[in-house]
Amino acid sequence: xxxxxxxxxxxxxxxxxxxxxxxxxxxxxxxxxxxxxxxxxxxxxxxxxxxxxxxxxxxxxxxxxxxxxxxxxxxxxxxxxxxxxxxxxxxxxxxxxxxxxxxxxxxxxxxxxxxxxxxxxxxxxxxxxxxxxxxxxxxxxxxxxxxxxxxxxxxx
Numbered sequence: 001x002x003x004x005x006x007x008x009x010x011x012x013x014x015x016x017x018x019x020x021x022x023x024x025x026x027x028x029x030x031x032x033x034x035x036x037x038x039x040x041x042x043x044x045x046x047x048x049x050x051x052x053x054x055x056x057x058x059x060x061x062x063x064x065x066x067x068x069x070x071x072x073x074x075x076x077x078x079x080x081x082x083x084x085x086x087x088x089x090x091x092x093x094x095x096x097x098x099x100x101x102x103x104x105x106x107x108x109x110x111x112x113x114x115x116x117x118x119x120x121x122x123x124x125x126x127x128x129x130x131x132x133x134x135x136x137x138x139x140x141x142x143x144x145x146x147x148x149x150x151x152x153x154x155x156x
Contacts, residue, residue, distance in 0.1 A: 001038055003077075003100050003101060005038070006038045006079060007038060008081070008103060009137065009138060011033055011035050011040065011103075012081050012083075012103065012137050012138040012141075013138065013141075014031075014033045014040060014081065015032050015033050015081045015082055015083045015105070016031065016083050016105060016141055016142055016145060017031065018030075018031020018032065018033070018044070018045040018083070019031035019045065019046070019083035019084070019142075019145050020145055021045050022045040022046040022047070022058075023145070023148075023149050025045075025047075025050055026049050026050055027045065027046040027047055027048055027049045027050055028046050028048065028049070028149070028154060029046070029083065029084075029145050029149045030045065030046040030057060030059075030082070030083050030084050031044070031046065031058055031082070032044055032045075032059050032080055032081065032082040032083065033080070033082075034062050034066060034078050034079070034099075035078065035079045035080075035081060036074065036077055036079075037077075042062055042065055042066065042069075043062075044058035044062050045058055046058055047061075049154075057086075057087065057089065057090050058082065059080065059082055059086040059087075059091075059093070059094065059102075060086075060089060060093040060094075062080060063090070063093040063094045063096070063097040063099075064093065066078065066097050067096055067097055072098060075097050075098050075099055076098055076099070076100055077100055078099050078100060079099065079100055079102070079103060080094070080099050080102045080103070081103045081104075081137075082103070082104050083104070083105050083142055083145065084104060084105065084107075084108075084111055084142065085102075085104040085108040085111070085123050085135060086102060086104070086108075087108070087120055088120050088121045088126055090123075091121075091123040091126035091127050094127060094130075095126070095127065095130050095131075097131075098130060098131065100132070101131055101132040101134055102123060102127065102131055102132070102133050102134070102135075103134045103135055104123070104133070104134075104135035104136060104137070105135065105136055105137055105138050105139055105141065105142030106136060106139065106142040106143055106146060107122075107135060107136055108120055108122050110136075110139075110143065111146070114146040114147070114149070115151050115154075116151065116152070
């Protein structure tokens with residue numbers, strides 16, 4: 001099945017729901033799903049605070065799991081839907097995973113305005129030539145989640 005035919009809005013809703021769950025739990029509002037043949041095969045939400053582990057960004061953890069659980073050919077047919085464009089750390093981890101594409105809701109440039117910092121290197125720059133980066137999809141819904149989150153309380 002061609003990834004262009006996937007139900008992008010439905011998969012993004014799944015990622016956004018995971019972002020809401022993360023925020024409710026006390027983590028920052030990020031969630032991601034991996035989709036193959038238009039079906040979710042893995043899902044993660046941010047657990048940096050609750051697991052006390054900086055590596056528990058959902059995108060990075062899914063890349064790690066995918067490398068352990070899926071063959072390279074399977075990963076090449078997999079799409080990551082993520083509530084927010086992956087940070088440079090996560091995008092770097094995705095290089096090895098070799099996903100077909102990453103689809104995000106809220107861009108890295110937009111997250112800077114919520115989190116109060118300069119935008120990082122964009123995921124498309126890090127993943128150039130490896131994985132296509134597409135977005136925004138369901139941007140207003142993603143922005144609502146970030147507007148509702150107390151970003152000031154999580155600044156270090």
